[in-house]
Amino acid sequence: MFTITPSLGYLVASIGGFMDATQSKLSNRERKKIEKRQRILDAAIKVIAKNGFQGTTVAEVASEAQVADGTIYLYFQNKDDLLITIFEETMDRFIADGVKEIAKRTSPTDKLRAIVDLHLSGLGSNEDLAAVFQIELRHSIHTMKQFSQTKLRDYFNIIEGVIEEAQRAGELRADLDPWTAVKVVFGALDEMATNWVLRKKEYALKDMAAPTIDILINGLK
Amino acid sequence: MFTITPSLGYLVASIGGFMDATQSKLSNRERKKIEKRQRILDAAIKVIAKNGFQGTTVAEVASEAQVADGTIYLYFQNKDDLLITIFEETMDRFIADGVKEIAKRTSPTDKLRAIVDLHLSGLGSNEDLAAVFQIELRHSIHTMKQFSQTKLRDYFNIIEGVIEEAQRAGELRADLDPWTAVKVVFGALDEMATNWVLRKKEYALKDMAAPTIDILINGLK
Amino acid sequence: MFTITPSLGYLVASIGGFMDATQSKLSNRERKKIEKRQRILDAAIKVIAKNGFQGTTVAEVASEAQVADGTIYLYFQNKDDLLITIFEETMDRFIADGVKEIAKRTSPTDKLRAIVDLHLSGLGSNEDLAAVFQIELRHSIHTMKQFSQTKLRDYFNIIEGVIEEAQRAGELRADLDPWTAVKVVFGALDEMATNWVLRKKEYALKDMAAPTIDILINGLK
Amino acid sequence: MFTITPSLGYLVASIGGFMDATQSKLSNRERKKIEKRQRILDAAIKVIAKNGFQGTTVAEVASEAQVADGTIYLYFQNKDDLLITIFEETMDRFIADGVKEIAKRTSPTDKLRAIVDLHLSGLGSNEDLAAVFQIELRHSIHTMKQFSQTKLRDYFNIIEGVIEEAQRAGELRADLDPWTAVKVVFGALDEMATNWVLRKKEYALKDMAAPTIDILINGLK
DNA sequence: GATGAATGAGGATTCATTCAT
DNA sequence: CATGAATGAATCCTCATTCAT
Numbered sequence: 006m007f008t009i010t011p012s013l014g015y016l017v018a019s020i021g022g023f024m025d026a027t028q029s030k031l032s033n034r035e036r037k038k039i040e041k042r043q044r045i046l047d048a049a050i051k052v053i054a055k056n057g058f059q060g061t062t063v064a065e066v067a068s069e070a071q072v073a074d075g076t077i078y079l080y081f082q083n084k085d086d087l088l089i090t091i092f093e094e095t096m097d098r099f100i101a102d103g104v105k106e107i108a109k110r111t112s113p114t115d116k117l118r119a120i121v122d123l124h125l126s127g128l129g130s131n132e133d134l135a136a137v138f139q140i141e142l143r144h145s146i147h148t149m150k151q152f153s154q155t156k157l158r159d160y161f162n163i164i165e166g167v168i169e170e171a172q173r174a175g176e177l178r179a180d181l182d183p184w185t186a187v188k189v190v191f192g193a194l195d196e197m198a199t200n201w202v203l204r205k206k207e208y209a210l211k212d213m214a215a216p217t218i219d220i221l222i223n224g225l226k
Numbered sequence: 227m228f229t230i231t232p233s234l235g236y237l238v239a240s241i242g243g244f245m246d247a248t249q250s251k252l253s254n255r256e257r258k259k260i261e262k263r264q265r266i267l268d269a270a271i272k273v274i275a276k277n278g279f280q281g282t283t284v285a286e287v288a289s290e291a292q293v294a295d296g297t298i299y300l301y302f303q304n305k306d307d308l309l310i311t312i313f314e315e316t317m318d319r320f321i322a323d324g325v326k327e328i329a330k331r332t333s334p335t336d337k338l339r340a341i342v343d344l345h346l347s348g349l350g351s352n353e354d355l356a357a358v359f360q361i362e363l364r365h366s367i368h369t370m371k372q373f374s375q376t377k378l379r380d381y382f383n384i385i386e387g388v389i390e391e392a393q394r395a396g397e398l399r400a401d402l403d404p405w406t407a408v409k410v411v412f413g414a415l416d417e418m419a420t421n422w423v424l425r426k427k428e429y430a431l432k433d434m435a436a437p438t439i440d441i442l443i444n445g446l447k
Numbered sequence: 448m449f450t451i452t453p454s455l456g457y458l459v460a461s462i463g464g465f466m467d468a469t470q471s472k473l474s475n476r477e478r479k480k481i482e483k484r485q486r487i488l489d490a491a492i493k494v495i496a497k498n499g500f501q502g503t504t505v506a507e508v509a510s511e512a513q514v515a516d517g518t519i520y521l522y523f524q525n526k527d528d529l530l531i532t533i534f535e536e537t538m539d540r541f542i543a544d545g546v547k548e549i550a551k552r553t554s555p556t557d558k559l560r561a562i563v564d565l566h567l568s569g570l571g572s573n574e575d576l577a578a579v580f581q582i583e584l585r586h587s588i589h590t591m592k593q594f595s596q597t598k599l600r601d602y603f604n605i606i607e608g609v610i611e612e613a614q615r616a617g618e619l620r621a622d623l624d625p626w627t628a629v630k631v632v633f634g635a636l637d638e639m640a641t642n643w644v645l646r647k648k649e650y651a652l653k654d655m656a657a658p659t660i661d662i663l664i665n666g667l668k
Numbered sequence: 669m670f671t672i673t674p675s676l677g678y679l680v681a682s683i684g685g686f687m688d689a690t691q692s693k694l695s696n697r698e699r700k701k702i703e704k705r706q707r708i709l710d711a712a713i714k715v716i717a718k719n720g721f722q723g724t725t726v727a728e729v730a731s732e733a734q735v736a737d738g739t740i741y742l743y744f745q746n747k748d749d750l751l752i753t754i755f756e757e758t759m760d761r762f763i764a765d766g767v768k769e770i771a772k773r774t775s776p777t778d779k780l781r782a783i784v785d786l787h788l789s790g791l792g793s794n795e796d797l798a799a800v801f802q803i804e805l806r807h808s809i810h811t812m813k814q815f816s817q818t819k820l821r822d823y824f825n826i827i828e829g830v831i832e833e834a835q836r837a838g839e840l841r842a843d844l845d846p847w848t849a850v851k852v853v854f855g856a857l858d859e860m861a862t863n864w865v866l867r868k869k870e871y872a873l874k875d876m877a878a879p880t881i882d883i884l885i886n887g888l889k
Numbered sequence: 890g891a892t893g894a895a896t897g898a899g900g901a902t903t904c905a906t907t908c909a910t
Numbered sequence: 911c912a913t914g915a916a917t918g919a920a921t922c923c924t925c926a927t928t929c930a931t
Contacts, residue, residue: 057365062924074893075892078926084927147361182437185434188414188434193413193417194413196414196417220406221410255910255914283900284901293916294916295901296902296916297916297917479894506922520924521895526923582806623882623883631880634858635852636855637859659848662844663852697911735913737905737906737914738906
């Protein structure tokens with residue numbers, strides 16, 4: 006049976022907490038702040054997707070978000086923090102969704118299918134976010150020291166957990182190193198997404214889910 | 227039998243010519259220029275791998291190459307050109323090597339094995355080059371308009387050719403779209419390399435060749 | 448009677464509008480911006496007069512104006528724009544003054560006298576501005592493509608209008624091509640000014656008005 | 669009778685010497701050097717006319733003259749020296765021609781006519797030279813300290829001599845300050861030339877000689 | 890809280906000049 | 911004599927960040 010690794014436990018909890026916060030009753034002032042914060046994040050995603058992170062000026066994000074330059078700094082520590090926040094909040098959502106979908110299924114192979122589906126449909130539904138994720142973040146993970154690779158590792162852990170479970174259940178070859186298998190799976194998904202971004206999205210990313218799953222499960226079987 | 231696609235023919239020829247040129251008799255002055263050019267490129271790879279492309283100053287490349295700042299501009303049009311040249315010359319070498327190795331083999335599956343081997347050993351033998359390739363270039367392909375994706379497409383074409391050949395020979399499933407298969411293969415290789423770079427190379431990249439081939443060929447079979 | 452040519456009408460209007468704007472109630476912030484802008488322009492005139500346009504660094508203008516380097520770029524697009532603005536705003540003032548003085552007089556010969564007077568006293572009252580006008584601008588009109596010769600043409604048109612009026616009134620020879628006469632008049636004024644600048648102003652420029660008028664009117668009579 | 673002012677005497681002598689030098693028998697090597705020097709000067713005039721002095725690179729002059737960059741420095745001290753030489757040698761020719769033509773005529777008014785003719789036809793026959801003279805040199809006289817204004821003064825002296833002679837002969841008004849008259853004359857000629865250069869030479873400059881003389885002599889009469 | 894004017898450090902690039910060949 | 915590769919000082923401009931209003 007698949008169990009959430011300890012390192013993921015806090016996530017579910019914290020996300021839950023976050024959710025609660027947004028749903029609880031907020032004063033008008035607080036609601037406006039949260040909305041403005043989100044407007045800035047959305048503006049950042051849009052602008053970074055177009056110009057790249059380094060090519061993006063704080064001024065342009067501010068303009069796109071319809072706030073003053075200085076306002077950005079009331080919500081984020083600096084330009085880097087903007088990117089880090091985009092990454093972390095999106096990963097939180099991804100991981101939470103992944104955990105939830107996995108919990109719904111019993112067959113490990115189905116769980117793997119669900120991950121592939123979620124990954125590609127999640128990125129495929131927001132072109133700008135996909136561009137930021139596939140291009141800008143990869144870059145920053147390498148450059149920025151502060152960049153938490155924790156979230157990424159969490160995501161990998163989920164996939165690994167599913168694969169190990171499938172191996173134990175006899176649905177996938179047991180002789181494979183699970184970590185290598187994770188990389189092949191993630192690599193295939195990642196390349197699908199990157200390619201889709203670079204090719205300017207001539208097709209729907211989620212349509213690539215079925216053939217990808219086909220090859221992967223076959224290869225791992 | 228695998229045949230070099232027309233679009234690749236010129237490459238082999240031009241590289242051959244280039245090789246001849248470097249081996250032919252050169253004046254002292256010409257030899258020095260070629261050496262200095264290479265010294266600058268090597269310095270650029272080293273510095274870009276460490277600081278990222280945007281984080282790299284021309285002055286630092288010059289200093290690393292032990293030339294004056296202005297000298298860089300005698301050999302390259304601008305900072306971008308440095309990156310583009312690194313990409314194109316490396317790809318030329320990769321593609322030429324790939325074409326050569328493929329020509330040596332008759333079994334399509336062996337050809338695929340050779341590609342995986344070459345890809346991972348090629349990047350695994352030069353850590354800095356790998357970092358530039360996996361991180362900085364991916365980023366620049368997205369941002370820079372001038373970036374020729376031709377070389378990348380050439381490389382993809384080679385892989386695609388091998389896969390189609392294998393399908394025709396009955397060694398791989400014929401029902402798969404070759405282009406999707408190419409992406410899965412390239413994606414897996416790419417992720418292996420990126421992961422190796424981000425994980426700071428705790429292991430030898432070429433050692434990942436065997437298990438990767440295993441999964442891929444199995445999945446495509 | 449002298450009538451403002453259509454192409455000049457907008458000028459008078461716009462200058463009027465501009466004047467109104469500066470006199471209307473402005474917030475403190477707006478007033479400061481206008482003052483700072485003018486301080487930069489004055490600094491630029493001073494420094495360019497001393498070192499020439501190419502010999503002038505943006506840093507020196509900033510230092511003279513007691514602002515940061517970057518501040519220059521909040522008010523002007525680039526270094527060229529600084530020179531163009533000096534030219535255009537000064538010409539606007541010149542032309543507006545000219546039009547006003549001409550309107551006050553009825554005798555065409557008097558109008559010509561007024562132009563000569565204004566031209567020489569205008570330049571003679573600000574040594575630095577004169578240097579920029581006689582030396583640096585002449586150069587830039589030739590080099591910079593963006594340089595609007597419109598203002599200069601406007602000024603020429605005013606002189607031409609007066610000369611034609613004088614010819615119609617029988618005060619000046621009617622057999623002369625007005626355009627040639629304009630060049631002789633402007634040439635004389637221009638040379639007076641240039642000479643004064645190059646000779647380091649050993650005399651008052653406006654004192655040259657009377658003898659210049661004498662020769663010109665005599666020659667055109 | 670017109671007499672060469674003392675300050676001009678040396679000129680005629682030195683020019684004579686120069687002439688002799690070029691006409692005397694020269695070794696092949698010496699002839700080639702002189703030719704190369706002239707090729708560089710001509711190239712400089714052409715390039716400076718197109719790009720302005722500051723916009724001109726030594727490399728471009730060298731390329732236009734079909735010599736190596738370093739060769740320029742075998743013939744001229746530095747970039748400035750190139751411009752100064754163009755000015756001085758051209759002025760020498762102008763002044764020598766002027767002196768010669770004046771000597772041929774007896775009527776002071778005719779002498780003035782000759783000066784105007786020579787000035788405009790001299791500049792009008794070489795567009796590039798005219799551009800350099802009217803635009804670039806004016807600028808450099810102001811900026812460069814090393815710039816000898818002696819030659820210009822010599823030229824002015826010639827015109828002044830003719831005007832004084834004409835006044836003594838009763839052909840021109842005696843009440844005018846000759847120096848002012850010189851400026852008006854030179855100013856008119858100069859403006860004609862500058863205007864011709866800036867207007868991209870839509871007409872022949874020498875055709876402006878007659879109407880200009882008309883106004884000037886009338887005005888001075 | 891929000892603004893946006895001001896700052897000034899930082900970096901790519903140019904080009905006159907030199908000098909080894 | 912001539913070459914042209916190499917130098918490196920010099921400068922325009924950008925933009926993240928601050929802070930007075």
